[in-house]
Amino acid sequence: MPISECNNHRRFPMARTITVAAAQTGSVQDGDLRTITEAAHAMLDEAGRQQVRLLTFGELFLTPFFANKLEEEFDRWFMQDTHEVLAGLREKARRHRIALVLPFAERAHDGYFNSAFIYDEDGREAGRYRKTHIPAYFPSEGPGGTGSFEKFYFAPGAKLETYAVAGTRIGVQICNDRLYPESSRALALAGAELIAMPIAFSTYADPQQRTSIWEIPLRARAYENGVFVLACNRVGTEGPRHHLGRSMVVDPRGMIVAEAGTGKPQLLTAQIDLDAVSAARKKFPWWRDRRPDLYGPLAAPQ
Template sequence: MREVTLGMIQLEPKLGDVPYNRTHSIELIRHAAAKGAQIIVLPETSLTGWDAMEYSREAWYEMAEDLDGESVTQFRILAKELGVYLVVGMALRTNQPPVMENAMVFIDDEGNLGEVYDKNYLFGPEKEYFTAHDRFPVYDTRYGKVGLLCCYDANFPETSRLLTLKGAELILHCASWRREDEDVWHLMLPVRAADNVVFFASANTFGQAKHRYTFGRSKVINPRGIVVAEAGMAAEEVLVSTIDLDQVSAWRKEMLYLDDLNPALFKQLDEEMKA
């Protein structure tokens, strides 16, 4: 068995209050670690909150941070202290202000930074704030191979499929998913797990921003698309769930979706998109 315990933090960020969100996130990370979590995930833009209608590009850029900023530095120290992997959704500055990356920062259990993942599919007004780079890194951990997706990325099946083909056994998904699309959340995420025969775990924000309500319901889904753990929608929550990554290879012997893929269809899809 290759068991790993996940801690999905369903955070209620205070809009624009980076010091509070950082301090509170650290408290929740410690709580998750105390409950046995070995890989801990904070949701999308957890340090600033998410409300594009409230922020100007310049204001959001000022709240965003660099990889050597105070937040990432504290999270790296914390990861090493607790011996946990951390994935932090945050607005990351670029060298082209006021454009940012809607990033997921990966920190290993020794406090080392992995390659940054930035959201590839930008939703609506996000295109005015963020840039994307079509990068899909897969991270080697002591438990298995892990891929990352951010919110709207999961709406597109090719993102999960690409991570799977690159070896991911577990996809960690951070989000600030709005209430209007809750039906899609419950429908789509289990499908992403099942059609790639991977574990899929999502950390969503909770709370009411001025122009946006996010509903929580963070969840952990097994490779058959069955939800094995789920948070509520009425409060912050630290969702802790233990999974066995050996189930991925076991279920792939029965669910032959990857063995039966036809690569020629990928080429045909590319040709149709260019037509």
Template sequence: MRVAVIQMSPGADKGENIAQARGLIEGLLAEQKVDLLVLPEMWTCLGGSRANKFAAAETLPVPGGTGGEAYEFLRGMAVVHNVYVHGGSIGELAGEKILNTSIVFNPLGEELGRYRKIHLFDITTPDGQGYRESAIYGAGDEVVTLDIAGTRVGLAICYDIRFPELFLALRRAGAELIVLPAAFTLQTGKDHWEVLLRARAIETQCWFAASGTCGTHHEGNGEPRQTYGHSLIVDPWGHVVAKASDGPGWAVATINKAFTAKVRANMPLLDHRRLA
């Protein structure tokens, strides 16, 4: 299976972000064939005010129903280009909160599953910037895997990467590939992004497809914030097999299930676990 991680530089304008995503997807597919497209975290609205975030969020339909602008864009890309689409994550309206939600479509435009980010980013980065996702976002509580083109895929989002118990649960649920859209901060990303992804890949013996945002966006008060980018694909031995450059673009790699099986057979980590 050929997987592409799309790297974007989104802002608070949902229409402009959708246009950027469309251009990147069409540019990639004009060059090469892939089976699965992966977008970044919250690519429809990064930054802006609380009101702006709520305005960009969507009420998700029951599977088979008609959704909002971003939902239908993702479904349309799957159908028009005959590919699986992992929609990174978008804002899902949930009363007084927004859920940070991944949606996956097959080439027929059918929804395969949803994952709602479990771990919320309430931290202070080394440069002193504070992040309080829980002020706006609610947390999910479900471990999600699904089948894409015969491969079992586990779903996670951004800050989840720091909690290895989630990824052990995904591996135990049969995951062979884990998809992780993100908007990693520049301050944390430059030190931890690749290290954490490679560690989780080695621990779980899974492929990782991690799609990130890059560039500068602005919060509602005008404060600039930078995200790290460096979208990448990692194999089950922890090697980075594809990586995007600094700006908008993509990285593509083939998921080799025979290699996964070999790594797991030679080092059967699940059989050797004693404490969890």
């Protein structure tokens, strides 16, 4: 390389640009693991063709959203981390050199969790996240107003960590977690440049309100922390439950980079420049002006 090129390279480093993807899968019929697994493999193959470096599936995407009803015999929806379906998806991602956020209903030796395991491009486990904010909603009147009973099924996770994959550092927030700004801020302070958000968001019995609020926490978490948000939702009708779709990539300024549709499964991809994180934080220096000395009550037990 000529000296002038070397000098230019040092003076103007290449942008940290990668392609990310949200694998927006469809509804799952009871026990139909084979069909959803085949669809997931097809999306990973397409992601490989598009040279995706980081991909997330949606919350509990391998099963129906079983937490919308009370069912005592729920073991069938849970997998150990050695399950052949999970191993196959990890291997497919490894072959395509895709860093993978893999959500599933986890049966571990110490409990049942709503989890997402994180793997780097070489298929090595970078970490495992377990949903920390477990919701429970009362049913409401009207079509789709099933409520949610996750507290009957899942123990809460105990860690907020970041993971080194795809040339960056990411955090994970699963569905309800995204509504708690404190946890996203903790991930940003720990170095996350992107937060992956596997979600199973439905319209319940109020489609107008639910549709209108979908993007609010996604854009807010991105803007207030200067991070990319990679949000992956489910799509389609599953019994009384209508999943909205609209998986989304949001940049560190809170702007929508890409958005999936509301009607069918879709691999949503977007090329992002990770240097936009530091640029956004210079323009909005929350790290400089925040006042943790005043925030003690946020962390104090109630």
